[in-house]
Amino acid sequence: xxxxxxxxxxxxxxxxxxxxxxxxxxxxxxxxxxxxxxxxxxxxxxxxxxxxxxxxxxxxxxxxxxxxxxxxxxxxxxxxxxxxxxxxxxxxxxxxxxxxxxxxxxxxxxxxxxxxxxxxxxxxxxxxxxxxxxxxxxxxxxxxxxxxxxxxxxxxxxxxxxxxxxxxxxxxxxxxxxxxxxxxxxxxxxxxxxxxxxxxxxxxxxxxxxxxxxxxxxxxxxxxxxxxxxxxxxxxxxxxxxxxxxxxxxxxxxxxxxxxxxxxxxxxxxxxxxxxxxx
Amino acid sequence: xxxxxxxxxxxxxxxxxxxxxxxxxxxxxxxxxxxxxxxxxxxxxxxxxxxxxxxxxxxxxxxxxxxxxxxxxxxxxxxxxxxxxxxxxxxxxxxxxxxxxxxxxxxxxxxxxxxxxxxxxxxxxxxxxxxxxxxxxxxxxxxxxxxxxxxxxxxxxxxxxxxxxxxxxxxxxxxxxxxxxxxxxxxxxxxxxxxxxxxxxxxxxxxxxxxxxxxxxxxxxxxxxxxxxxxxxxxxxxxxxxxxxxxxxxxxxxxxxxxxxxxxxxxxxxxxxxxxxxxxxxxxxxxxxxxxxxxxxxxxxxx
Numbered sequence: 001x002x003x004x005x006x007x008x009x010x011x012x013x014x015x016x017x018x019x020x021x022x023x024x025x026x027x028x029x030x031x032x033x034x035x036x037x038x039x040x041x042x043x044x045x046x047x048x049x050x051x052x053x054x055x056x057x058x059x060x061x062x063x064x065x066x067x068x069x070x071x072x073x074x075x076x077x078x079x080x081x082x083x084x085x086x087x088x089x090x091x092x093x094x095x096x097x098x099x100x101x102x103x104x105x106x107x108x109x110x111x112x113x114x115x116x117x118x119x120x121x122x123x124x125x126x127x128x129x130x131x132x133x134x135x136x137x138x139x140x141x142x143x144x145x146x147x148x149x150x151x152x153x154x155x156x157x158x159x160x161x162x163x164x165x166x167x168x169x170x171x172x173x174x175x176x177x178x179x180x181x182x183x184x185x186x187x188x189x190x191x192x193x194x195x196x197x198x199x200x201x202x203x204x205x206x207x208x209x210x211x212x213x214x215x216x217x218x219x220x221x222x223x224x225x226x227x228x229x230x231x232x233x234x235x236x237x238x239x240x241x242x243x244x245x246x247x248x249x250x251x252x253x254x255x256x257x258x259x260x261x262x263x264x265x266x267x268x269x270x271x272x273x274x275x276x277x278x279x
Numbered sequence: 280x281x282x283x284x285x286x287x288x289x290x291x292x293x294x295x296x297x298x299x300x301x302x303x304x305x306x307x308x309x310x311x312x313x314x315x316x317x318x319x320x321x322x323x324x325x326x327x328x329x330x331x332x333x334x335x336x337x338x339x340x341x342x343x344x345x346x347x348x349x350x351x352x353x354x355x356x357x358x359x360x361x362x363x364x365x366x367x368x369x370x371x372x373x374x375x376x377x378x379x380x381x382x383x384x385x386x387x388x389x390x391x392x393x394x395x396x397x398x399x400x401x402x403x404x405x406x407x408x409x410x411x412x413x414x415x416x417x418x419x420x421x422x423x424x425x426x427x428x429x430x431x432x433x434x435x436x437x438x439x440x441x442x443x444x445x446x447x448x449x450x451x452x453x454x455x456x457x458x459x460x461x462x463x464x465x466x467x468x469x470x471x472x473x474x475x476x477x478x479x480x481x482x483x484x485x486x487x488x489x490x491x492x493x494x495x496x497x498x499x500x501x502x503x504x505x506x507x508x509x510x511x512x513x514x515x516x517x518x519x520x521x522x523x524x525x526x527x528x529x530x531x532x533x534x535x536x537x538x539x540x541x542x543x544x545x546x547x548x549x550x551x552x553x554x555x556x557x558x559x560x561x562x563x564x565x566x567x568x569x570x571x572x573x574x575x576x577x578x579x580x581x582x
Binding site: 017026029032047048091098099110126129150155215230237244247251261269 | 306365387392394411510555
């Protein structure tokens with residue numbers, strides 16, 4: 001078989017290059033996490049050794065737990081992310097169904113209108129968004145963030161989901177209609193379960209940017225009770241720049257939830273990207 | 280379908296269209312409109328292009344604007360010449376058909392992309408810090424200690440350093456997209472090339488690269504849009520003043536300081552809108568060049 005493309009030397013070089021880059025990618029994360037479990041002295045004396053023996057200490061985590069309300073920040077981030085994803089998926093799927101299933105005047109135009117937001121970042125409108133939230137009294141509420149992230153996620157969601165919904169068989173839907181199902185029942189009971197993989201793709205695409213966003217929490221919800229984890233860690237770390245134990249522990253605590261989510265969803269995410277969903 | 284009541288179409292479309300219009304499209308146009316007003320005691324009044332005259336005419340404003348734009352262009356150039364070639368190279372290696380552990384490499388290299396800018400910014404700040412000494416220590420180990428400088432603290436290096444940190448964070452995205460494009464090239468095409476004597480590098484340059492050009496176009500426009508509304512990394516690592524001495528100021532941080540205010544500077548929503556309008560024009564120009572100038576001219580191959 002095609003031996004020319006597979007010789008052991010090439011293969012070793014390929015692994016060498018990939019291992020080197022994997023080290024570059026993981027090294028900073030590794031250094032932060034191991035040092036978060038060390039005493040202040042060990043952090044400076046031996047930054048690259050694992051936290052064993054005398055070097056081990058949880059002092060940083062104790063400071064963080066005492067000073068920052070990380071549980072509340074985490075809860076805020078969680079609510080904002082989950083509720084935004086729910087609305088992106090529900091509203092996005094409904095609009096995608098209308099666009100892909102029915103022929104009506106203005107269908108193409110509506111599709112183009114909803115697709116505008118794929119390329120134009122919502123941040124450009126921040127000045128007026130802030131004004132809108134002040135006028136409606138939504139400033140410093142999680143709802144403000146949820147609305148913004150829902151609006152931001154909808155264009156791509158509608159685009160991806162309508163591509164998938166076009167592939168759902170017409171016979172199936174027509175069979176449902178003959179059985180007397182309403183259009184809503186067809187959407188919720190027949191179509192939605194069939195596009196579940198596409199919904200998962202949309203969810204993982206939106207999850208990380210929403211969780212990690214700093215711009216809108218900073219501008220729309222900087223209050224203590226509505227801080228998200230990203231903003232909370234930013235403010236916390238900014239205050240404790242000289243307390244290296246606390247800073248390293250806060251960083252590790254901020255890394256942890258995303259890493260757990262990634263381990264759970266990485267296959268879905270990678271499959272989503274590589275299946276060409278973002279053509 | 281004809282004759283059925285059509286109210287369900289409206290009900291299906293309404294929530295998405297309402298939220299999208301109210302929170303995205305309307306504020307976008309409202310921001311463009313606000314750039315034509317100025318505030319004064321008792322409200323705002325229409326002022327035509329006065330804000331733009333200030334932005335481009337007043338020496339202090341225009342110096343800040345061109346500084347931010349120039350830095351932003353440099354930020355984008357670094358991404359194009361470092362991030363995208365590395366991403367393509369990694370994807371080319373990963374797409375090797377019988378490579379073992381490729382799923383592991385893919386997942387590991389993608390990890391920085393999922394971290395927030397706050398984590399990335401602070402983590403690199405600590406690692407590059409001369410106080411902690413990880414970077415100088417490692418350079419010392421290979422005998423290059425003399426090369427160390429407090430990169431984030433020096434005007435001439437800070438922006439490039441931050442751009443490289445951003446490259447480190449986002450290299451996973453071009454890698455994944457190119458990887459997907461390479462996998463979709465049919466085996467027969469490569470075998471045909473092989474029969475003509477094209478293997479290894481030659482096969483990459485002459486067969487694969489032309490076939491993945493559309494994906495490279497997509498990556499370029501995604502990088503462009505992402506870079507020209509970037510903000511978080513600079514803010515997390517250098518603060519809103521984008522120090523040292525504004526050497527890392529890009530349009531996003533400039534917009535934030537102007538409209539939201541920072542320290543002694545009061546927020547001015549109308550000047551902020553003018554900057555946002557400039558960003559909108561820049562991004563729209565880039566997207567249009569891509570859509571009409573590049574995408575339509577690129578040959579697509581159907582298999």
